[in-house]
Amino acid sequence: MDNKAPGKSTDQSAPQPQKLGGGLRLIALGLVLLLIVGTPISLFAFNLYQAVFDRPLIKNLLADEAVNHDLLPVWLEWFSERRAQERVETGEALVNIDEPDIALLLSFMDKQDWKDVRTEVFTPEIITEWVGVTVDGTYDWLDSDDLVPQIAWDMTTFKNRVNTDHGEKAIAIAFDNLPQCAQSEIDDFLARAAAAGGTKVLYNLCKFPDPWREDQLSDYLNALRKVAANIPAKFELTDELAANLPDTPGVGPTYIKQELRLIRFLGAWVWALPLIVLALLLLFGRVTSLQRLAGWWGLPLGVTALATLVPYFTYRSLLTGVLTQGPLSEVPDVVREESVRAILRLAGHVFDPLLWQAILVAGLGLLIVILGWYAGRKKKPASTPALAINKK
Numbered sequence: 001m002d003n004k005a006p007g008k009s010t011d012q013s014a015p016q017p018q019k020l021g022g023g024l025r026l027i028a029l030g031l032v033l034l035l036i037v038g039t040p041i042s043l044f045a046f047n048l049y050q051a052v053f054d055r056p057l058i059k060n061l062l063a064d065e066a067v068n069h070d071l072l073p074v075w076l077e078w079f080s081e082r083r084a085q086e087r088v089e090t091g092e093a094l095v096n097i098d099e100p101d102i103a104l105l106l107s108f109m110d111k112q113d114w115k116d117v118r119t120e121v122f123t124p125e126i127i128t129e130w131v132g133v134t135v136d137g138t139y140d141w142l143d144s145d146d147l148v149p150q151i152a153w154d155m156t157t158f159k160n161r162v163n164t165d166h167g168e169k170a171i172a173i174a175f176d177n178l179p180q181c182a183q184s185e186i187d188d189f190l191a192r193a194a195a196a197g198g199t200k201v202l203y204n205l206c207k208f209p210d211p212w213r214e215d216q217l218s219d220y221l222n223a224l225r226k227v228a229a230n231i232p233a234k235f236e237l238t239d240e241l242a243a244n245l246p247d248t249p250g251v252g253p254t255y256i257k258q259e260l261r262l263i264r265f266l267g268a269w270v271w272a273l274p275l276i277v278l279a280l281l282l283l284f285g286r287v288t289s290l291q292r293l294a295g296w297w298g299l300p301l302g303v304t305a306l307a308t309l310v311p312y313f314t315y316r317s318l319l320t321g322v323l324t325q326g327p328l329s330e331v332p333d334v335v336r337e338e339s340v341r342a343i344l345r346l347a348g349h350v351f352d353p354l355l356w357q358a359i360l361v362a363g364l365g366l367l368i369v370i371l372g373w374y375a376g377r378k379k380k381p382a383s384t385p386a387l388a389i390n391k392k
Contacts, residue, residue, distance in 0.1 A: 049267025051349040073114040083107035108177040151237040162228040181206035294372025301365030308358035
């Protein structure tokens with residue numbers, strides 16, 4: 001009898017796990033599901049906030065795209081092709097035009113031509129300054145009472161460069177893309193010149209041979225100088241927009257500003273949602289030991305890490321499919337490919353951090369599971385003395 005008493009006393013003193021009632025268990029399981037599904041969404045939203053509202057990052061990315069990549073040239077090439085096609089389809093004639101039309105000349109340019117023109121008249125310094133002013137104006141607008149962003153480009157450097165041999169080279173690049181004149185076009189020009197009685201007339205929209213070639217090119221150069229002279233020293237990018245943009249509830253710039261402010265606020269704090277869920281799991285899961293913590297925190301965090309890796313490994317293919325089948329479905333392949341590349345580059349700043357974030361979540365979950373397992377092993381030897389006494 002005496003031998004059994006110590007063993008019995010030891011068994012009664014062993015801590016018993018607390019069982020959850022049906023309601024509490026259901027709530028706790030719901031919180032686990034919310035943790036697994038909500039954590040990747042929260043991390044994505046936080047990363048999106050970090051990227052989109054990082055002013056230096058956006059400046060550098062946009063400036064680099066404009067200066068060193070083909071995004072703008074391929075879009076401008078597409079604009080040129082559409083402009084040329086519209087001119088043919090509508091039978092547009094050169095009527096009421098008393099000087100060479102630079103816009104019509106640009107409609108013959110391809111991607112390489114636009115890249116060459118960028119090299120001649122749009123220096124990296126000019127582009128970087130314009131991008132910086134645009135980005136700063138947009139971000140400053142969010143915290144101001146202005147209806148639209150205040151964006152004014154300094155055009156002085158650009159105007160000065162256009163009026164040098166760089167501007168002449170740019171016009172020569174565009175001029176060389178004009179198709180050679182057919183004899184009928186030359187005859188038409190000569191007939192109009194004769195009818196004008198010595199008054200200068202507009203050349204047809206084609207490249208004339210000698211002896212008219214140099215005179216035709218000089219006409220375009222003079223037209224470019226007139227365009228440059230009419231460019232203001234400060235180009236108020238948003239003045240016209242502010243004058244004609246309706247500001248009504250549900251649409252308009254005020255509504256957009258309010259939504260962006262809300263997104264910025266939520267994005268800055270959305271990372272706290274998984275922490276709140278974890279805290280609630282402590283309460284509803286009645287976590288009073290490391291073993292229970294391993295069950296309600298450790299294992300769910302491991303599954304959460306795996307769920308976080310899903311968007312990391314799939315975002316490139318998913319985004320590419322959405323863009324090519326949706327907004328970019330009507331543009332040429334080269335434009336689509338370059339646009340997708342640029343968008344994926346920005347998306348990388350949002351999705352790529354999910355990798356190390358998933359590793360951190362998995363590491364935390366694994367640590368908690370190990371601690372729970374170790375705590376469980378330490379409790380088992382406690383019953384050994386009682387067993388030894390019973391054997392005696």
